[in-house]
Amino acid sequence: MSGPPIIPFDWQRIWLGDAPPLFLLEIVFRTAVIFVWLLLLLQLTGKRGLAQLSALELVIVIALGSAAGDPLFYPEVPLLHAMLALALVVGFQRVLAGLVVRSERVETFMEGQPVELVRDGVFSVAALERANLSREDLFEKLRFEGVMQLGEVRRAYFEQDGDLSVFRHDTDPPPGLPVVPPWDLEPPTVLNPDLPQQGFVACLDCGRVQQVSGLLVGCVCGGKAGWTVATADPLATAEAEKDRQAALWSAP
Incomplete structure (x- = not known):
């Protein structure tokens, strides 16, 4: 040197x-x-x-x-x-x-195209991959829009500038997969497939909602994560569950 x-x-x-x-x-x-x-x-x-x-x-x-x-x-x-x-x-x-x-x-070459992520409460894993987003990224963006469960969402588009456009039901949304509380803080309860279920359930892999009366079957998306209870108001459901647990602990 x-x-x-x-x-x-x-x-x-x-x-x-x-x-x-x-x-x-x-x-x-x-x-x-x-x-x-x-x-x-x-x-x-x-x-x-x-x-x-x-x-x-x-x-x-x-x-x-x-x-x-x-x-x-x-x-x-x-x-x-x-x-x-x-x-x-x-x-x-x-x-x-x-x-x-x-x-x-x-x-299109310079800025790309919008990607439809959610349609009628069901999100597309393939669309998330095209948009380079994870499921948690989508849920976070939906929570910023005030969405508590996927049933509220009629359409959600990932726009060219990186924003999420959300079109929601005006009134009385159907039950759907809860996105609040954040799953990192409180993951949804996975239903036991060996026990009969009654009511609406949501697929943890795609958000698809089905009404069941009996044993659970696999979702058409082919996911393996299972099912959870579909709800119209996850926060009210969580509060009701807390009250139920408190009542069980206080019972003689």
Whole structure:
């Protein structure tokens, strides 16, 4: 390795490096120039580029960060070179944004397509895989929408920007698979398949609801997780179960 030996705890090298102290003022100037230039360029990306980021916009952010970082404190990087690179990145973004508006194929390639995750209280495992979501991710997003059980959901779509669009029954939703409380805190009770059951049950693998009177059979989805009680109000059901348990403990 060539060059002078490194002296440990050389405060001049640690704090200032090889540059003279006056270079600190140049860093201030460089940062101000690049900051103002970025503000001007970001006005061209539109407000959507500053909120939810698509794949294209994420690439733009990474490219802008890389192009804007070096000229801030590397004296060998001219400001005009960095400003040209930043302008080209934003220009490419504007061209691609125009193509997305004009071409359905380009829009699908760049931003993907919405994915239907839930239909009439039943969620699709294959759709979750396409959306790169787990069952717990779906349930968490549904809870943010105020959904307590899947029977409330007529349709749920995973949109191109990563949001979940939920269409619910207006009144009196049918019973469904409970998503509250979160299963990590309180997993639903798995019904014993060797005992006869009465009423509505929900598949733990897909949320499909069946009315049974007798022994349980396998779900059409082929899942192995089993069944749990389908309910219209999981919180009320949980409170009723707590009251029942309390009554059993207090009984003589």
